[in-house]
Amino acid sequence: MDRLQIRPKPMHSFTEENYLKTIYYLSARQEGEVTTNSLAEMTATKAASVSDMLRKLAEKQLIHYKKYQGVRLTEEGERLALKVIRRHRIWEVFLSEKLGFGWDEVHEMAEELEHIRSEELVQKLDAFLGYPQFDPHGDPIPSPAGHMPAVEYSKLSEVTIGEEVQVMGVLEHSPEFLQHLDKTGLNLGCRVLVQDVNVFDKSVSVQINHEKTLFVSNEVARNLLVN
Amino acid sequence: MDRLQIRPKPMHSFTEENYLKTIYYLSARQEGEVTTNSLAEMTATKAASVSDMLRKLAEKQLIHYKKYQGVRLTEEGERLALKVIRRHRIWEVFLSEKLGFGWDEVHEMAEELEHIRSEELVQKLDAFLGYPQFDPHGDPIPSPAGHMPAVEYSKLSEVTIGEEVQVMGVLEHSPEFLQHLDKTGLNLGCRVLVQDVNVFDKSVSVQINHEKTLFVSNEVARNLLVN
DNA sequence: ATAATAATTTAGGCTTGTCTAAAAATTTTT
């Protein structure tokens, strides 16, 4: 039979890839080492399970790890994490641009697709999509070599009155938040003129695309990236 | 953090899906029950492991199974198997048509992609591809409802002298065989006029697309589906 | 500085899916 399922054992498991990715994300938004507890929370497991896995990843030289001291990716670990993130974001672009999924729907499917292990597949998909630079949430797509492009956006909550900016991304990726943005018309790329800031609750009054005026809570404004 | 990886536990594991799919394929090409040994060979595992899994699948009512008596899919089992096969073949079309992979390359990647569990993804992908009826090897794509279209092709080895037929599919799916067809120009859809059959080794002399003449071994002719 | 609290790791278990070796059932041969 020609459908034998003999495939070479992959270097790194699905689970290992998820840990590396998560360590990368946690490192990115906070200085210093990543803690066991924060990893447990992010991966929806228990601290004991995380400890096990950290020992394993350290043995494989993918993380720097001293007991009780938190964790940091090695060069190899970061390279791998960025590979996974690259795959994730490229698949998100595909799902959004080619299949018409909303930006609130793509993350979950990409969580599975990111683990498909074919270099050539990602490379051809990237070409098919025209080498996109950003995913549907405005997050930059790492280079094939494993480099995360630097982006420097402000939060909408920090823009001064009178300035006009453009929505470039989000800090919060939950479907609920994204659906709320859809509802209010705050899509990626739309122009936002800050008309007023409420000194009491820090909510922002904005004009969108030189059309309708909108009130944006500070909670939302803090999670909107603009430039 | 919004990237929590809480996903509902899927009804059926990756592994279970592979067993069901394999049982389906083995049933299709041979009458009666599928044996433990043939499953072991196909899934590249040992008979003991297969036995374990069969007990488990029987408990889940996905197969009819009496010890030592071989195995047959239940209706539910067949529905699931066809769902997996549908996903597999739709992904193959995508890889071939949109990303430009050769028909000898798509199977392995589709083996992973077929397990992505989103109904909506397959449905949108299907639409994106224009509801293809056949995969790149000419195999029919099961309907969303779980029905395998009947196709009735002959083998090239059974065509009588003087007949002109069209290549519609292959029985052997190994990259080696497919690459050999590529090399000789025997692609899907090409027209083949049977000029002569060698009585000694049953090799076939054919003219392709009213152009070049070619000798096809019986081994190859038996694995080429035509109509 | 020490006691209380919090975070982390270890110890021991569980499940899934695999294995080898041995036992049991079936099929084939004589």
Added chain:
DNA sequence: AAAAATTTTTAGACAAGCCTAAATTATTAT
């Protein structure tokens, strides 16, 4: 029809990845 050979199942183990409970280390408060 019994013996031999083959196939299949059972028994017992193992690795990965998770768990709970207990022990250990670090941090915070007094």
